[in-house]
Amino acid sequence: MYFDRLLPSRLLLGLMGAHSLAPAFRAFGRGLVSIFTLHRFADPQLGVVGHDPAALRDHLAYLRRHRYRLLSLTDVLKRLDEGDSGSRTPAVAFTVDDGYDGFAHIAAPIFAAYDCPVTLFVTTGFLDGRLEWVDAPARDAAIAGLSRQLDVELSASPPPAFAPISWDDLRRTAKLGATFGPHTVTHRILSLAPDEDCQWEIQESYRRLRQETDAWVPVFCYPNGEPRAFGRRELEAAQRAGVRAALTTLPGYANTLDVPPWGGLGRFALPRFAYPDDRPHFVHVVAGLVRIKQKLQGALTNSSDATLPSNTMSRPCAGLPA
Ligand SMILES: [Zn+2]
Numbered sequence: 341m342y343f344d345r346l347l348p349s350r351l352l353l354g355l356m357g358a359h360s361l362a363p364a365f366r367a368f369g370r371g372l373v374s375i376f377t378l379h380r381f382a383d384p385q386l387g388v389v390g391h392d393p394a395a396l397r398d399h400l401a402y403l404r405r406h407r408y409r410l411l412s413l414t415d416v417l418k419r420l421d422e423g424d425s426g427s428r429t430p431a432v433a434f435t436v437d438d439g440y441d442g443f444a445h446i447a448a449p450i451f452a453a454y455d456c457p458v459t460l461f462v463t464t465g466f467l468d469g470r471l472e473w474v475d476a477p478a479r480d481a482a483i484a485g486l487s488r489q490l491d492v493e494l495s496a497s498p499p500p501a502f503a504p505i506s507w508d509d510l511r512r513t514a515k516l517g518a519t520f521g522p523h524t525v526t527h528r529i530l531s532l533a534p535d536e537d538c539q540w541e542i543q544e545s546y547r548r549l550r551q552e553t554d555a556w557v558p559v560f561c562y563p564n565g566e567p568r569a570f571g572r573r574e575l576e577a578a579q580r581a582g583v584r585a586a587l588t589t590l591p592g593y594a595n596t597l598d599v600p601p602w603g604g605l606g607r608f609a610l611p612r613f614a615y616p617d618d619r620p621h622f623v624h625v626v627a628g629l630v631r632i633k634q635k636l637q638g639a640l641t642n643s644s645d646a647t648l649p650s651n652t653m654s655r656p657c658a659g660l661p662a
Pocket residue numbers: 437438523527562563564657658660
């Protein structure tokens with residue numbers, strides 16, 4: 341990297357912190373794909389804490405203004421198959437995990453307004469009402485309410501703030517351009533499941549999803565997606581289930597050179613960045629600056645893995661069994 345010979349590394353890192361300069365650095369993101377993981381979306385009326393819809397609009401407008409390429413997961417698969425060495429523009433893809441109702445009412449219309457592809461990873465048992473209501477904050481709130489009104493019984497289904505998207509609403513968002521991928525049946529951490537259950541969770545969620553919508557993509561997403569959540573057995577199970585790739589929450593760019601050292605199974609452990617709500621960190625990621633900062637700070641600290649912005653590190657899925 342010749343920049344670090346022209347400028348002191350710490351000064352360069354500071355300049356990169358100014359998101360207004362990000363377009364100037366965008367050339368370094370050539371060939372990189374940032375896949376973001378999102379979860380829930382803020383809905384003050386229901387008391388849902390999550391991604392700020394206004395920030396999402398701002399980020400999508402930024403990507404459009406600076407002519408980033410917005411990819412569907414189908415496009416990402418195509419890049420993995422065919423390569424994309426001629427492209428000068430970094431690419432971005434968005435994924436939303438779990439299948440909460442807010443996707444239909446808040447997120448999908450925003451992505452559609454910016455003509456931006458998005459994939460929802462669906463925990464199919466959650467939509468089918470097969471999961472127990474296990475969200476800890478919801479349970480605690482209900483218990484508190486119960487103590488005030490002893491004649492109220494706990495509902496067997498989640499309250500509106502914790503409701504899944506319905507299959508009908510899922511199909512409605514498909515008409516807006518959204519696509520869908522399997523995220524297991526029960527959101528079980530696959531590495532902790534017996535062989536048979538591990539395989540069933542992937543296959544059955546993939547089968548159930550295709551039964552309900554034609555807008556599916558052959559890409560699986562591991563619950564939680566952290567290093568402890570999957571290993572070679574899970575990658576092989578995903579391959580056997582017939583999907584063509586699988587996503588983790590390991591932070592990194594999803595070009596073929598960045599996948600973990602799984603050999604031919606690399607496409608079943610593709611990295612994703614946690615979605616940062618603040619624009620400077622968002623811009624750092626999409627422009628490829630995380631990679632540059634890693635190199636520079638690695639040189640400063642002699643540590644190659646201490647440099648990712650904390651809000652782009654992996655985050656577990658919230659609110660579902662883990
Ligand atoms: Zn999840």
